[in-house]
Structure formats: C-alpha cells, structure tokens
Amino acid sequence: MTERVVEYAKDPVLKLQFLSHGTLEAFDLEKTRHFYTEFLGLEVVRTSPISLIIRLGGTNTIAVVQNPKRGGEMPLLNHNGLDVATREEVDNAYKLVVEQQAKWGIKKATKPVDQHGTYSFYFLDLDNNWWEILTNPQDGYSWMFSKGGRDIENWGAKDVNPNEYKRERFKR
Known part of the structure; x- marks a missing residue:
C-alpha cells in the first residue's frame, strides 16, 4: 500500500490559514451576474460598484472585478x-x-x-x-x-501535455 505523502513545510515562512479566493475579470457586471446566477447557478453577492463575489457548494470564493478594457x-x-x-x-x-x-x-x-x-x-x-x-x-x-x-x-496525469x-x- 502506498503511504500517503502530502508535501508541505512544517514551519513555513508565512503562517496562512486557508486558500480563500481567486479573481476573474468581467466586462459588464450586470450581464455577468445574470449569467452566473441563471446559467451556472452560482451564489453571487455584489460587493462594490465594480465587484462581485461568487461561490458554489463550499467556502472557497472567486472575486469578479469589472474591467471593461480587458483584452x-x-x-x-x-x-x-x-x-x-x-x-x-x-x-x-x-x-x-x-x-x-x-x-x-x-x-x-x-x-x-x-x-x-x-x-x-x-x-x-x-x-x-x-x-x-x-x-x-x-x-x-x-x-x-x-x-x-x-x-x-x-x-x-504523467502523459498530460499542456501544449x-x-x-x-x-x-x-
């Protein structure tokens, strides 16, 4: 039986609690909010005039920030x-x-x-x-x-080639 091995430092430089969120960009928050709620079924909260926070099925979240100039x-x-x-x-x-x-x-x-x-x-x-x-x-x-x-x-995944x-x- 293979021993369970998870790599982590016993005394890391930074003492962090958990991985909380990532970030996405959106062109138009209202259209994006509609897509996230009505199509994807995500939970969405408007956090500011230019941002949303989304999640589904857990505590990890993704911040969504409006950037109409995104290319x-x-x-x-x-x-x-x-x-x-x-x-x-x-x-x-x-x-x-x-x-x-x-x-x-x-x-x-x-x-x-x-x-x-x-x-x-x-x-x-x-x-x-x-x-x-x-x-x-x-x-x-x-x-x-x-x-x-x-x-x-x-x-x-040893045969996965990102190219x-x-x-x-x-x-x-």
Whole structure:
C-alpha cells in the first residue's frame, strides 16, 4: 500500500490559514451576474460598484472585478472548474452550453473528453473566462492529497501535455 505523502513545510515562512479566493475579470457586471446566477447557478453577492463575489457548494470564493478594457482570452490552462457527479451530467451540460451558446454569449466550447483522471469539456464565457465542467468525486480534487505520492505517476496525469490544449477541439 502506498503511504500517503502530502508535501508541505512544517514551519513555513508565512503562517496562512486557508486558500480563500481567486479573481476573474468581467466586462459588464450586470450581464455577468445574470449569467452566473441563471446559467451556472452560482451564489453571487455584489460587493462594490465594480465587484462581485461568487461561490458554489463550499467556502472557497472567486472575486469578479469589472474591467471593461480587458483584452484577450484567459489562457485555457487558467480555467475554473465546476464539478458534476457523472459523465451523463457532463454530456447534458455540454448539450445545454452548445444549444444556448448565443443566448448567453458563450464564445467557444470543446467537446467532452477523458483527460487528467476526469471526463470534461471547457467553454469560454461572455467575459473571455474559461470554465471546465467535469466529473469528480464529492470533494473535487482533494482525492489527490490522499492517493499517495506527490508526483504525477501516482495520480494519472504523467502523459498530460499542456501544449495539446491548442488542439482543434473547439465547436463554435
């Protein structure tokens, strides 16, 4: 049996409590808020005239800051993941994303594939942010911390090549 090994410092320089949030940019907060609540089903709170905070199913949050001058797409590898329980739910979500693409301003969607230990697809939203809808156990990627080992051979992604994310997997 593989011993559980999680890499961390016993006495880190910074004494932090937890990873609390990330940040996304939005062109128009009202359109973005509508998309997040009505399409993605996220909890949304308006925190200032130029910001929102979002979450779903836990305590980790993402701050969303208005930047109407933002240029370009978020790099695909910087995407945000939204978990579902089954492959069928991924396929159903993909179907809805493609069917309602124009209504919600979705710019691109990849086809679902098996990759990095999950079944998933990506889509680019109205603010040029990438999202991944994927199958995962109930606690998301937390399983990687309990599986044992701290290198790629122990969790199934040793053949992942970040350059392959430019493949022709996109459907407009």
